[in-house]
Amino acid sequence: MILRRYIEIGIVLAILIFISSVTAYSGEIPPVSTIASESMTHSDYWTYGTLNVGDIVFVKKIDKVPGNIITYVVGRETNYSTYGEYGSVILYKNPSGTTIIHRAMFYLSWNNSFPVVQGFHNQSWMKVTRNYVLIDNVGFSHRNLVVYLSGMVNESGIITVGDYNLAFRGIYNSSLNAYEAADQNVGITNAPVNSKNIVGVAFWDIPWFGLIKLNILKLYGQWPQSNEVAKNSYDYLISAITVIFILAFFPYKRVIKKRRV
Numbered sequence: 001m002i003l004r005r006y007i008e009i010g011i012v013l014a015i016l017i018f019i020s021s022v023t024a025y026s027g028e029i030p031p032v033s034t035i036a037s038e039s040m041t042h043s044d045y046w047t048y049g050t051l052n053v054g055d056i057v058f059v060k061k062i063d064k065v066p067g068n069i070i071t072y073v074v075g076r077e078t079n080y081s082t083y084g085e086y087g088s089v090i091l092y093k094n095p096s097g098t099t100i101i102h103r104a105m106f107y108l109s110w111n112n113s114f115p116v117v118q119g120f121h122n123q124s125w126m127k128v129t130r131n132y133v134l135i136d137n138v139g140f141s142h143r144n145l146v147v148y149l150s151g152m153v154n155e156s157g158i159i160t161v162g163d164y165n166l167a168f169r170g171i172y173n174s175s176l177n178a179y180e181a182a183d184q185n186v187g188i189t190n191a192p193v194n195s196k197n198i199v200g201v202a203f204w205d206i207p208w209f210g211l212i213k214l215n216i217l218k219l220y221g222q223w224p225q226s227n228e229v230a231k232n233s234y235d236y237l238i239s240a241i242t243v244i245f246i247l248a249f250f251p252y253k254r255v256i257k258k259r260r261v
Helices: 002-026 072-078 163-169 210-219 233-249 252-260
Strands: 032-034 056-060 089-093 099-111 114-117 126-128 132-138 143-148 157-161 171-173 178-180 198-206
Touching (some): 032 210, 072 132, 089 157, 099 132, 114 126, 143 163, 157 163, 210 233
Parallel strands (some): 143 178
Antiparallel strands (some): 056 198, 089 099, 089 198, 099 114, 099 157, 126 132, 132 143, 171 178
């Protein structure tokens, strides 16, 4: 009985220390967000190292843009990647107030109405013109990405794209052999993402357990993307919960007594 009490107290203390540490590092309250749609997924099946529906994402607050955000363009040059692709994944609020979790592709600024892309220095895989930015061989689908700039003249900030959106939902431009998939071009947001709209940068995640919250929302009709869950996510969630219950109710005292005898 005493041993179990010590174990329970230890577990509670560990949880409290973990929550306090993550919150302090994050600078956000709460320091987490749940992936509700497939726009960042890389497969129909849950895939380690990428963002999947039902993952709980931990968020680090960013006070300025680009600040600590490593964009795809910079990441491709420095070999910095997160969640299966170059660059940071950021969370931001779109004009309707919805939190979007997408990849930061490049930081856009302007010089006499000509676009300036942070990290661009005439790389062979990238082209910057007054009207568009073209990036070759992007993402797990290896598609070319085109970002049209006509509606963003003299507006600075981060250009964002969902990994899945580029791979499967992009609008094809045959003349450029590239796909239009940037949030700023397809209506997810209407301008580059600036510091005012940034929630933070994703820095860690816990898989599957966000499905519990999402299914509660589904009961109230507040999760329309429930059909976008990876095919094996629920199996992993049930397995993980089973392991937790086994560890929580394991008869530690009996085992120790038998060993002593």
